[in-house]
Amino acid sequence: xxxxLHSPVxxxxxxxxxxxxxxGPDSVDLNIRKVRQAEQVVVTPDVATLSDSASTADLxxxxxxxxxxxxxxGTHLAVETPPLPNVGxxxxxxxxPGGLRVVGKFRWPGSGPGRPSREGCWxxxxxxxxxxxxxxVWAVTKCGFSLAWITLSDKGYVGGREDQAGPLIAQLVDANxxxxxxxxxxxxxxxxxxxxxxxxLLAELALxxxxxxxxxxxxxxxxxxxxxxxxxxxxxxKRLPGMEAAMLQASLRKTPHAVISRAVVGILGQSLIxxxxxxxxxxxxxxxxxxxxxxxxxxxxxxxxTDCAPPSFSA
Numbered sequence: 001x002x003x004x005l006h007s008p009v010x011x012x013x014x015x016x017x018x019x020x021x022x023x024g025p026d027s028v029d030l031n032i033r034k035v036r037q038a039e040q041v042v043v044t045p046d047v048a049t050l051s052d053s054a055s056t057a058d059l060x061x062x063x064x065x066x067x068x069x070x071x072x073x074g075t076h077l078a079v080e081t082p083p084l085p086n087v088g089x090x091x092x093x094x095x096x097p098g099g100l101r102v103v104g105k106f107r108w109p110g111s112g113p114g115r116p117s118r119e120g121c122w123x124x125x126x127x128x129x130x131x132x133x134x135x136x137v138w139a140v141t142k143c144g145f146s147l148a149w150i151t152l153s154d155k156g157y158v159g160g161r162e163d164q165a166g167p168l169i170a171q172l173v174d175a176n177x178x179x180x181x182x183x184x185x186x187x188x189x190x191x192x193x194x195x196x197x198x199x200x201l202l203a204e205l206a207l208x209x210x211x212x213x214x215x216x217x218x219x220x221x222x223x224x225x226x227x228x229x230x231x232x233x234x235x236x237x238k239r240l241p242g243m244e245a246a247m248l249q250a251s252l253r254k255t256p257h258a259v260i261s262r263a264v265v266g267i268l269g270q271s272l273i274x275x276x277x278x279x280x281x282x283x284x285x286x287x288x289x290x291x292x293x294x295x296x297x298x299x300x301x302x303x304x305x306t307d308c309a310p311p312s313f314s315a
Contacts, residue, residue, distance in 0.1 A: 001140040003091065005077040007131045013075070015098075015128045020076035021091075022108065022120040023084065076120075077131070084121045086210025088146030088184035091123060091138040098127030099138075103185060105209055144182035145212040145298055147173055148205050150189045150198070152218035152228055153278065157192040165217040165283045166190070169276070172287050173213070173294070180291045181213070181298075193218070193225040202235050206271035212298055214271055215287070218278035220263045228275050229262040236266030236273060240297075243274070243290055250289035251282065265290075270301055 005021060013019065085091070085102050092099035100123035107117040149169040155161040166188045173179040174186070189205075191197050198216070205211045219228030233239075243265040251258030263275035263286065274290065276283045 001085070003079055003085070003138045003140055004135055005079050005091075005138055006135045007077050007133050010133045011075055011131050013125045013129050013131065015125055017075075018103065018122055018124045019100075020074065020106075020120050021084065021100075021123055022076050022078050022118055023080070023082050024078075024118040082119055084119060085140045085142070086146065087187075088144065088210075088212070089140050089142040090126070090184075091140055093136055093138055096129060098125065098129060100124065101126055101185060103187070142184055144184035146210070147181070147183050147186040147213045147215070148189060148209075148211045149186075150191060150201060150205075150214065150216045151278075152191055152193050152198065152216060154192045154225065157190055163188070163190060164280045165276070165278060168280050168283050169215045169217065169287065172284065172291065173215075180295050193227065195227045195231040198228065198231045199235055202232065202268065202273060206235075206268040206273070211271055212302075213294070214268075214273045215276060216274070217276045217283055220261050220275050220277050222260050222262075226262075229264045232264045232266060232273055232275055236264070236268050238267040240265040240267070240272075243293070243297075246289045246293075247276075247286040251277075251285055254285050261286075267301060272297055272301060 003021075084105060087102050087104060089102045090099045091102070102121050103124050104122040106120050106122065108120055110116050110118070147170060149166040151163045151166040153161060153163070156163050170183070170186045170188070171177050171179070173181050174183045175181055176183070189201060191201065202214060205214055216228055216232070219226045244263060247263055247265075248258060248261065251261060261277060261282075263277065265272075265274050267273070272294075274287070276286050
């Protein structure tokens with residue numbers, strides 16, 4: 001996949017800097033023309049700097065820095081039409097080993113009455129780079145999977161408890177830390193035990209942001225506010241009872257109390273959603289039962305046509 005991105009001015013981007021790729025008609029040129037007509041320049045350090053070869057005289061006496069657009073303030077690139085790449089994808093120019101990693105998507109409100117919102121994605125520079133003004137072709141690739149963990153905890157949400165279960169999920173999954181998956185990008189989320197907010201977040205992360213793996217922790221028991229399984233069932237399109245059974249069996253080897261777990265595993269869009277209990281110990285016990293099958297499951301979910309049987313079982 002390739003994207004044609006337009007930069008209205010040349011811009012130096014620092015390693016780790018987050019900027020936007022905004023969809024829609026390229027209003028950036030119009031805005032710069034307005035600035036030229038008004039002979040006003042806003043000097044803001046975090047807005048795109050002009051290249052040394054650019055003529056600052058055309059932009060007024062201030063020179064040096066120009067506002068990028070009246071609709072979206074800050075350093076950004078423009079693409080005329082969607083689709084935008086999903087979270088975890090990397091945008092690279094030829095000969096550029098670092099590139100920009102997609103870390104989220106958004107909708108930006110219109111600038112006035114009757115103006116529609118504009119879609120966009122947040123990208124983070126993997127290393128320092130310099131983008132010259134004009135249109136450039138960027139290759140879009142993705143090596144590995146994107147992971148989102150969601151911790152459900154009323155106490156944790158208000159700062160009364162440190163989240164240890166969520167970071168443990170990333171540690172167990174990531175191949176760089178001994179897990180089975182090459183993780184392209186991982187992000188954690190913290191919510192109270194609120195089914196409406198969880199339902200909205202699951203749909204957003206799976207269908208809009210395009211995360212490959214969504215893992216919740218907490219809310220799988222029988223307490224009055226334990227509603228994670230019901231909320232997950234309300235959004236998934238397919239249920240995976242085999243994975244649920246594997247987790248239950250692994251937990252029962254450790255404690256008889258595992259019988260009250262109601263954790264659900266299922267699919268929404270091209271995302272695998274896994275419910276885990278809230279304690280770090282239970283997170284490890286349950287998730288370790290699924291780790292050997294995660295890569296295969298995600299590959300099939302993304303259309304891998306190869307035989308499901310391991311080579312040793314093939315006819």
